[in-house]
Amino acid sequence: MREYLERVRETSPLIHNITNYVTVNDCANILLACGGSPIMADDSREVEDITSICAGLNINIGTLNQHTIPAMLLAGKRANLCGHPVLLDPVGAGASALRTDTARRLMEGITFSAVRGNISEIKALAGEESAARGVDADAVDAVTEENLEQAEALVRAFAGRNHTVAAVSGAIDLVSDGERTYVIRGGHPIMSRITGSGCMLSAMTAAYIASNPEHILEAAAAAFCAMGLCGEIAWRRMKPEDGNSSFRNYLIDAVYNLDGETLEKGANYEVW
Amino acid sequence: MREYLERVRETSPLIHNITNYVTVNDCANILLACGGSPIMADDSREVEDITSICAGLNINIGTLNQHTIPAMLLAGKRANLCGHPVLLDPVGAGASALRTDTARRLMEGITFSAVRGNISEIKALAGEESAARGVDADAVDAVTEENLEQAEALVRAFAGRNHTVAAVSGAIDLVSDGERTYVIRGGHPIMSRITGSGCMLSAMTAAYIASNPEHILEAAAAAFCAMGLCGEIAWRRMKPEDGNSSFRNYLIDAVYNLDGETLEKGANYEVW
Amino acid sequence: MREYLERVRETSPLIHNITNYVTVNDCANILLACGGSPIMADDSREVEDITSICAGLNINIGTLNQHTIPAMLLAGKRANLCGHPVLLDPVGAGASALRTDTARRLMEGITFSAVRGNISEIKALAGEESAARGVDADAVDAVTEENLEQAEALVRAFAGRNHTVAAVSGAIDLVSDGERTYVIRGGHPIMSRITGSGCMLSAMTAAYIASNPEHILEAAAAAFCAMGLCGEIAWRRMKPEDGNSSFRNYLIDAVYNLDGETLEKGANYEVW
Numbered sequence: 096m097r098e099y100l101e102r103v104r105e106t107s108p109l110i111h112n113i114t115n116y117v118t119v120n121d122c123a124n125i126l127l128a129c130g131g132s133p134i135m136a137d138d139s140r141e142v143e144d145i146t147s148i149c150a151g152l153n154i155n156i157g158t159l160n161q162h163t164i165p166a167m168l169l170a171g172k173r174a175n176l177c178g179h180p181v182l183l184d185p186v187g188a189g190a191s192a193l194r195t196d197t198a199r200r201l202m203e204g205i206t207f208s209a210v211r212g213n214i215s216e217i218k219a220l221a222g223e224e225s226a227a228r229g230v231d232a233d234a235v236d237a238v239t240e241e242n243l244e245q246a247e248a249l250v251r252a253f254a255g256r257n258h259t260v261a262a263v264s265g266a267i268d269l270v271s272d273g274e275r276t277y278v279i280r281g282g283h284p285i286m287s288r289i290t291g292s293g294c295m296l297s298a299m300t301a302a303y304i305a306s307n308p309e310h311i312l313e314a315a316a317a318a319f320c321a322m323g324l325c326g327e328i329a330w331r332r333m334k335p336e337d338g339n340s341s342f343r344n345y346l347i348d349a350v351y352n353l354d355g356e357t358l359e360k361g362a363n364y365e366v367w
Numbered sequence: 368m369r370e371y372l373e374r375v376r377e378t379s380p381l382i383h384n385i386t387n388y389v390t391v392n393d394c395a396n397i398l399l400a401c402g403g404s405p406i407m408a409d410d411s412r413e414v415e416d417i418t419s420i421c422a423g424l425n426i427n428i429g430t431l432n433q434h435t436i437p438a439m440l441l442a443g444k445r446a447n448l449c450g451h452p453v454l455l456d457p458v459g460a461g462a463s464a465l466r467t468d469t470a471r472r473l474m475e476g477i478t479f480s481a482v483r484g485n486i487s488e489i490k491a492l493a494g495e496e497s498a499a500r501g502v503d504a505d506a507v508d509a510v511t512e513e514n515l516e517q518a519e520a521l522v523r524a525f526a527g528r529n530h531t532v533a534a535v536s537g538a539i540d541l542v543s544d545g546e547r548t549y550v551i552r553g554g555h556p557i558m559s560r561i562t563g564s565g566c567m568l569s570a571m572t573a574a575y576i577a578s579n580p581e582h583i584l585e586a587a588a589a590a591f592c593a594m595g596l597c598g599e600i601a602w603r604r605m606k607p608e609d610g611n612s613s614f615r616n617y618l619i620d621a622v623y624n625l626d627g628e629t630l631e632k633g634a635n636y637e638v639w
Numbered sequence: 640m641r642e643y644l645e646r647v648r649e650t651s652p653l654i655h656n657i658t659n660y661v662t663v664n665d666c667a668n669i670l671l672a673c674g675g676s677p678i679m680a681d682d683s684r685e686v687e688d689i690t691s692i693c694a695g696l697n698i699n700i701g702t703l704n705q706h707t708i709p710a711m712l713l714a715g716k717r718a719n720l721c722g723h724p725v726l727l728d729p730v731g732a733g734a735s736a737l738r739t740d741t742a743r744r745l746m747e748g749i750t751f752s753a754v755r756g757n758i759s760e761i762k763a764l765a766g767e768e769s770a771a772r773g774v775d776a777d778a779v780d781a782v783t784e785e786n787l788e789q790a791e792a793l794v795r796a797f798a799g800r801n802h803t804v805a806a807v808s809g810a811i812d813l814v815s816d817g818e819r820t821y822v823i824r825g826g827h828p829i830m831s832r833i834t835g836s837g838c839m840l841s842a843m844t845a846a847y848i849a850s851n852p853e854h855i856l857e858a859a860a861a862a863f864c865a866m867g868l869c870g871e872i873a874w875r876r877m878k879p880e881d882g883n884s885s886f887r888n889y890l891i892d893a894v895y896n897l898d899g900e901t902l903e904k905g906a907n908y909e910v911w
Contacts, residue, residue, distance in 0.1 A: 109773045115407070116388040116391060116407075116660040117391050117392055117395055117405075117407050118392060118395075119660060119661050120392060120661055120662060120664060120665070120834060120835070121392070123661055123662075123834035123835075124833060124834050124883055124884055124887070127832050127833065127834060127883055128832075128882055128883050128884070132773060132775060133661075133773075133774075133834060134731065134734070134773040134774050135659070135660075135661050135701070135702055136702065136731070136735065137702065137704065138702075138703060138704040138705060138737065140705070140737045141735035141736070141737035141738065144734070144735035144736060144737070145731075145734060145735050145773075148734060148773065149773070157407070158407055158408065158409065158410075159410060160409065160410040160434065161410060161412070161434070162704065162705070187406065187408075187417075190406070190416070190417060190420060191408065191413035191416035191417050192413070192416060193410065193412045193413035193416070194413065229381045229404060229405075229406040229417075229420065229421070230405075230406050231404060288399050288400075288623070289396060289399065290392060290395035290396050290399060290405065291392070291395075332880060335624075336604060336617075336620060336621075336624065337620050338400055338619060338620030338621070338622070338623025338624050339396055339399055339400050339619065339620070339623050340396055340400070340615070340616040340617075340618075340619035340620050340623070341616055341620050343396070343884070344616065344884040344885055344888065345880075345884075345885075346884075347882060347883065347884035348880060348881050348882030348883070348884050348885050349880075349882070350882070351832070351882025351883050351884070352879075352880065352882050387679070388660040388663060388679075389663050389664055389667055389677075389679050390664060390667075392664060393664070429679070430679055430680065430681065430682075431682060432681065432682040432706065433682060433684070433706070459678065459680070459689075462678070462688070462689060462692060463680065463685035463688035463689050464685070464688060465682065465684045465685035465688070466685065501653045501676060501677075501678040501689075501692065501693070502677075502678050503676060560671050560672075560895070561668060561671065562664060562667035562668050562671060562677065563664070563667075607896075608876060608889075608892060608893075608896065609892050610672055610891060610892030610893065610894070610895025610896050611668055611671055611672050611891065611892070611895050612668055612672070612887070612888040612889075612890075612891035612892050612895070613888055613892050615668070616888065
């Protein structure tokens with residue numbers, strides 16, 4: 096895992112983000128923390144220029160609107176032409192028709208190197224019954240040790256059918272290219288009590304795959320391992336009076352300080 | 368007070384926020400801190416879908432624009448149809464004609480369970496002379512022990528005339544349904560030195576009333592008591608080198624850690 | 640330097656910001672930290688109203704779009720009519736044609752008291768070969784002790800030709816009105832590892848010049864000295880487990896606590 100992290104720090108990839116205004120500041124700071132560099136631009140008249148000078152593109156539909164959807168398509172197609180890795184975060188797919196339809200339209204028009212979502216979002220995109228509850232995965236859908244085999248099969252099938260890496264975060268993470276699946280344990284439940292843990296993971300995964308374009312599956316898995324491990328490190332810093340706001344700071348700090356050796360030792364995964 | 372807080376933690380209400388991009392991240396984190404869950408969506412093509420799956424709606428006009436104003440109206444009307452509590456935060460009413468007019472249009476088109484603002488904003492909506500200074504209450508308008516009776520009468524009348532709960536924050540808070548008024552003391556002056564203390568209070572109040580729809584007045588008052596108390600708890604954590612940025616973190620942390628017993632003991636209010 | 644800082648704290652200038660959604664919360668909090676007060680508004684129907692009640696205007700093109708560009712022009716022209724200091728932050732000029740062209744159009748239509756950018760952005764606006772890399776200055780362009788004379792000449796010429804104060808931040812800052820140049824040393828490299836250090840400096844500089852309209856050059860230089868010094872103070876607070884997220888908090892905290900005497904003693908500048 097360490098080589099994927101180190102490659103981010105060595106190459107400092109510039110990542111173009113078309114993302115929601117809720118967690119955009121956290122996404123920018125986590126990109127800087129992991130060794131990348133962020134730029135945000137969502138006007139159709141400039142997204143092709145911007146994405147051309149970047150190493151990767153992160154499309155997040157968290158607060159999509161009539162102006163940003165065409166910009167996402169333009170940017171994605173240009174990034175494809177440039178050969179840059181592109182990641183989709185289908186925030187809230189399943190929660191509104193606009194989100195589900197937009198995510199599907201984006202997947203039809205753009206070749207995504209990776210799709211990073213929670214299990215409810217992936218189910219919604221797969222056309223399965225999804226219990227999406229807003230932007231969070233529903234407890235009914237949650238990946239557990241009990242339903243792990245079924246969930247892994249679903250994620251693997253989604254990846255294979257869509258010729259992408261499906262990167263699904265939760266209590267147990269699943270990252271699959273349709274042939275192999277990384278099953279990753281780690282993190283801490285408090286990560287669901289801050290806004291943006293999913294968005295930050297998408298931004299960081301975009302940096303990892305942009306720096307490791309020949310190893311999309313492994314790099315995405317490394318980003319997931321890094322985030323889970325940093326969640327654990329951040330949790331250990333918590334004092335009794337700390338809450339989710341301090342945790343957010345500690346999490347980004349942990350990403351800032353994470354080195355390859357710590358990741359190598361702390362990553363907890365199996366390959367199925 | 369404790370039962371209203373505990374009901375939020377038990378029911379974990381999903382709150383739809385159409386809010387400004389300045390403090391939106393803080394609003395999301397305070398909703399998670401108090402036990403709720405946030406979703407932000409402001410495109411007219413999805414706000415009705417989104418608000419339908421939520422328990423309450425928080426409309427904040429802090430950075431309103433030509434696209435979000437129609438979305439606010441659509442969402443508010445749908446939430447009314449669904450019977451969900453809806454809160455208005457008329458940020459900057461009085462500071463521009465667009466804001467004052469928009470707040471009034473929203474109040475004509477939507478039934479609001481509560482309107483949360485500062486005294487200058489409420490005066491502007493009441494058609495009174497207001498000394499609004501941007502988005503903050505003007506010192507001239509501030510509610511003090513000296514003008515408390517007049518201010519309470521104004522807030523009570525506003526609530527009665529508009530068939531809503533008027534929830535007015537300041538050095539002394541006033542929360543009235545036109546019949547009874549909670550007069551709440553607490554908080555700390557540094558709360559006006561961070562951005563978003565008002566917006567966060569609105570978001571949290573939306574969660575409290577969404578979880579306690581039969582007790583809008585009491586639940587709004589409980590949210591105000593909780594925020595004031597958490598301001599005091601956060602202030603006590605401040606070290607000499609800390610400033611407003613650390614205070615913001617401590618405030619959200621305090622909301623995260625607040626339990627019903629602490630609120631019950633610490634709430635400082637009279638009912639007029 | 641101290642008088643410029645103290646004048647901000649005495650007059651508490653209300654600053655109208657039309658700025659990007661990435662760092663807007665940090666800009667609001669640093670304005671409050673330094674003694675000013677923020678308001679954000681970007682709809683064309685209200686920006687003239689809003690800027691009229693303010694003391695200064697901060698225009699930042701970080702996430703410009705088709706709606707905010709006309710609003711920037713309207714607000715800037717109105718602020719000029721009102722005689723309020725106006726600052727331009729040409730974020731990413733050089734990174735897309737839209738940004739370069741928009742920054743130039745703004746400079747043609749509005750009289751700016753100051754333009755705050757990094758050296759790559761200023762070079763792009765000056766029509767020189769620029770190695771802009773996204774929104775950060777490129778290493779190739781960086782102002783160092785070796786190229787200081789050339790860089791100073793460039794910044795001075797830009798200021799003179801545009802009848803503005805050019806305020807260029809980097810490892811060495813240059814603030815010039817075309818006749819005199821403040822050469823300012825200080826800060827810490829970690830400032831480039833948080834998002835928003837440039838945007839925050841622009842917002843704070845807008846407050847300083849709004850409170851000191853007769854001394855634009857000196858006030859801008861004071862804001863730069865204050866930010867550099869606060870970067871050093873924040874760095875000294877860093878514990879081993881801290882990273883860029885904690886640094887951001889410490890930086891804003893340091894601005895909150897900075898007094899005139901500390902600034903006077905700590906400012907490290909020459910006047911060329």
